[in-house]
Amino acid sequence: MSRKLRSLDWFGKDDKMGFVHRSWLRNQGYPDDYFRGRPVIGICNTWSELTPCNGHLRDFAEIVKRGVIEAGGFPLEFPVTSLGETIMKPTTMLFRNLASMDTEESIRANPLDGVVLLTGCDKTTPSTVMGACSVDLPTIVVPGGPMLNGRFKGECLGSGSFNWMVKEKKLNENYTAEDILEAETGTARSQGHCMSMGTASTMACMVEALGLTLPGAATIPAVDARKKVMAQLSGRRIVEMVKEDLKLSTILTRKAFENSIVINAAIGGSTNFLIHLQAIAGRIGVELKLEDFDHIGSKIPLLVNLKPSGEFLMEDFYYAGGLPVVINEMKEYLHNETITVNGKTIGENYSKTVCYNRNVIASVDHPLQHNAGIAVLKGNLCVDGAIIKPSAASRELIKHRGRAVVFESMEDYHARIDDPDLDIDENCVIVLKTVGPVGYPGMPEVGNVDLPEKILRKGIRDMIRISDGRMSGTAAGTVVLHVSPESAIGGTLAFVKDGDMIELDVEQRKLHLDVSDEELQKRKAAWIPPAPMAARGYVKIYIDHVQQAHLGADLDILKGGSGDTVTRDLH
Structure with a gap:
């Protein structure tokens, strides 16, 4: 290993505190060899029954653990604040920075050598990545995946996209209460996050374009067995990343951020992408200005024909070849030498792809629109x-x-x-x-x-x-x-x-x-x-310290990071 495991400061000492740290965890039934030099992998889980899009992540954590153990690691799952876009009031964006603080301090305070982020619903991806960046350990993201296409009277519906048409449907197309109820029960018909190119799908594509997932992870539907395989392989890979000391700061370079801006334009990604990518850049220490999104991304061809800008949905996108096809199509616009979590460059990872449906993914030579982006x-x-x-x-x-x-x-x-x-x-x-x-x-x-x-x-x-x-x-x-x-x-x-x-x-x-x-x-x-x-609590802190939208709306006191050193030690 290229550096000493952090976890040895908890588990590797034969003194009183080593005894304390090991003995209490032994009540979970862990054998002695788990404490003797295995990389400890934190599985950061945003599962919650109040976050419908992440409702399957409890099961996914077990699959990730399986991969960690196979690779010789010691997996320990921990919860952080979960942000359910469809449930929380007044808005999950109010709590994105709180969830990032929860993630950051949970990682730093505990005996973790590497981290797997289980994400899905809109803010659960940027918040956990932001928090992890401020600690800067080896980290890999496992996106929860989109739902299957919604169905209503033979029509494909996008969960989320249909919401904005309900008023119009009632007024202009004579939708009855029964019609709306039938659509309601058929738009979100499987586990996973919104299956249009909304913020959740955009965030999954964002982290893959940044190099933080295994190749192809972003677009696999949540209920597809191949998503489980990806989770298990991610568990294996994070152990190797710890051994290689492949940290977030190595992957998240300025060029990686530029790649993500290009890919977001090519997929017709959400406008929320800007505010989240800027916040992530601020945590890892990369300068990224609002104008960069225009200079880098506004003249990029639009390749992906997905709602709300197009016709299809994420399930169709995956069957057509998914994000790997887009990344390969866009190679002339990308920094292909940027490193990713599997240790290979983005150019190497996506050099061999096949598009199975040009109605869903256009070619760079014949795009859906010549100048897309934001x-x-x-x-x-x-x-x-x-x-x-x-x-x-x-x-x-x-x-x-x-x-x-x-x-x-x-x-x-x-x-x-x-x-x-x-x-x-x-x-x-x-x-x-x-x-x-x-x-x-x-x-x-x-x-x-x-x-x-x-x-x-x-x-x-x-x-x-x-x-x-x-x-x-x-x-x-x-x-x-x-x-x-x-x-x-x-x-x-x-x-x-x-x-x-x-x-x-x-x-x-x-x-x-x-x-x-x-x-x-x-x-x-x-x-x-x-x-x-507000006059008290977190909301008061938020109001007093939140930056404006053009800076990413992070708290000014959270910009940058404190690294992985624990502030005080009982020793």
């Missing part, structure tokens, strides 16, 4: 930036000038959006305030708010929507997100009024509020900041 907007309305996903936007709206219809909060939106007397038409721009990191708090996925009923009844399906919040990766539309600085701290968004004209020009990367600087200064002078949303 566009970073600038202007007086978003001094530090805002983002839009062009592949999910309406062509006729990516250059538009319209009258602002302003909602001061989500409560204001819900109270008035379907009022028949609301002065709004399809040419207007919906502006939603106080849904940013501080204002909500937590920056919820509400940016893609439903259109007014009277607009939907016209058959209109899209309008420009602008907010300082996020949107689900399962959603689509001409939606401007992550406006920074946010309205709750006095960003320009706070001063927008009904009737103001707003200009969006995606090609020119422009988002402009047509109000003079003098008028904005008057409005700012009269502005009263909203009262803080």
Whole structure:
């Protein structure tokens, strides 16, 4: 081994504390040789019955343990805060940083030499990777995998994507309560996370593109037996990584992050990718700016035809060849020499792939769209930036000038959006305030708010929507997100009024509020900041320390890491 095992500081000493550390664990029935130099592998489990997408990870932990033991390691499973996107209020994003702290301190405080992260639902992937980065041990990710395709009356439905169509289906397609119930019982019909190219699938592809999973791990459906094989092989591999001292900081180089940006564009990944990748980069010490996502990723061809930007779902993507095909297709855009968890380069891992369905995965020579990725907007309305996903936007709206219809909060939106007397038409721009990191708090996925009923009844399906919040990766539309600085701290968004004209020009990367600087200064002078949303506990810490969206919305006190050294030792 290239360095001494950390776990020997707990289990390798023949003194009082060595006795204590070993003797209490022996009540689980571990034999003596487990304490005598075997690499101790922590299995970080985000399983919870309150996180439906991760409900199968309890079983997967046992499969990983099997691989660890086969390779001569000592597996010890531990739980961390689990974040169920579909259940938690007000938003899981409020607790992403808390879960990362839980992961970081659990890893550092315990006798672990390497870590396996069991992930699935949206925030469980970035939060655990963030925490692990701040400790920087050998680490491998086992993505939980997507569900099987949803089914409804012979149609494939995407869990998540269908949610955003319920109002429209009722109004324009006469869906009955029985129809909605049947769809409800058929959209999420197996274990796993959302099977559209939402945030969960995007995060799985993100970690594979970064080099943190075994090749091909991201797209295998959760209930496919090959996912179990991947989990067992990951258990074997983490033991070898410890022996090689192959740490996260070796894998997560600037070039690896650039590769991930390219692949996210090629798959049509979620806008949430930006905010999570920046937070991960901040923990491992790689400089990554918001503008990098545009410079590196906005001119990349879109290859994957998946909802919400396309037609198919993750199960189809896997059968067509999965992420390996995309990575191989994109090799001319990638740093192929970057190292991955199996010790090989990304170029070596994906040099031999076969596409089985070009309707699902296009070739780089004949892409679905030539310039995909995520566009970073600038202007007086978003001094530090805002983002839009062009592949999910309406062509006729990516250059538009319209009258602002302003909602001061989500409560204001819900109270008035379907009022028949609301002065709004399809040419207007919906502006939603106080849904940013501080204002909500937590920056919820509400940016893609439903259109007014009277607009939907016209058959209109899209309008420009602008907010300082996020949107689900399962959603689509001409939606401007992550406006920074946010309205709750006095960003320009706070001063927008009904009737103001707003200009969006995606090609020119422009988002402009047509109000003079003098008028904005008057409005700012009269502005009263909203009262803080919490006065105690973690939420108070979050509000006081969260960074803005263009910096990744991590806590400023968590940037970087403390390494794997325990702060104090009883010896």
